[in-house]
Amino acid sequence: MSYKKFLLDYTLQLADDALIIGHRTSEWCGHGPVLEQDIALTNTALDHLGRARSLYQYAAEQFNNLSDDEKKSIFTSVAIQQMVQNGTAIDEDDLAYLRDGWDFRNVLLLEQPNIDWAYTVARSFFYDTFNYFFFSQLRSSKDESLSAVAEKSLKEVTYHLRWSSEWVVRLGDGTNESHKRMQHAVNELWAYTGELFTMNETDTAMLQQGIGVNLTDIKQLWSERVRSVFEDATIIIPDGLWMQQGGKEGRHSEHLGYILAELQFMQRAYPGMEW
């Protein structure tokens, strides 16, 4: 793969993570346990979607600058292939609404269903902790667009982490029932945390260029923070070492299909529709 394709792939990994967690979090809108938390999660969902937009805009710009042959080799989704065939430039919406599941590069953790408050909190906490350290480092990326996104995102992510850490402690160190549910959610989602730190070909290439972040360093920081919050929350770190992966390579759980069906329906059924 060329440098340009690695950069596009890297941008899309970050964008897809942001879109999918943003969509999952937005599913709480109107369903939160109390009005105040409903608004809190909806705010967070919008932060994620805002980041997704910036990154998709950047990705679309990169994509449109590729040669025709390169363009054909990036996505297998028919709708995008047709646009390439017709010589039409793509935009942020095309990337979100017209790619099929296997073209998405988000980690599996983020497509997992909300289930209950504890699952939602655990999933957010694992990802927010990752994001906090990741974007801290991405700020010094040699790529100016990515470092600008990181600078803006870090402020938002700092608040997300504060929110989810507090809920881990509230539930974990709360009643017997809340503790049981928090521990259960952590146990169930633990196997999805490893993928956050796997360095694929794209991650390695971008790290070498001084654009990407060293995920091995992030893992160290992540583990320390998770351990310390879990200690306050009286939550035990699961001892399972086997980790799920595949999302970054386009191999997803069945859940992504349902997300995309809901997310993409309008644009697929009524192409180009605006409101």
Place this chain on the structure above:
Amino acid sequence: MSNTNKSEWPLWEVFIRSKAGLDHKHAGSLHAADEQMAIENARDVYTRRMEGVSIWVVESRFIHASDPGEAESLYDPANDKIYRHPTFYNLPDEVKYM
């Protein structure tokens, strides 16, 4: 407050300072389990459109209010005391910016 649902979080009053140098103003109320959550909820509910730079919260039960039934005796006597307004006095021309 005997019929308050015990499982419900207490009510908090929220005060927001819109910018440095101005007073905190009452913005509304919300429910939260403790002061930390109250501040965070206030941030999410009342500062989403850049309304503030500082938040105060106080549990509503700690606010003591005057009795609306006593409004006449408390406030009406001030009605005819216009000399209490500084505008009642003529200012010398040399005094500016009052």
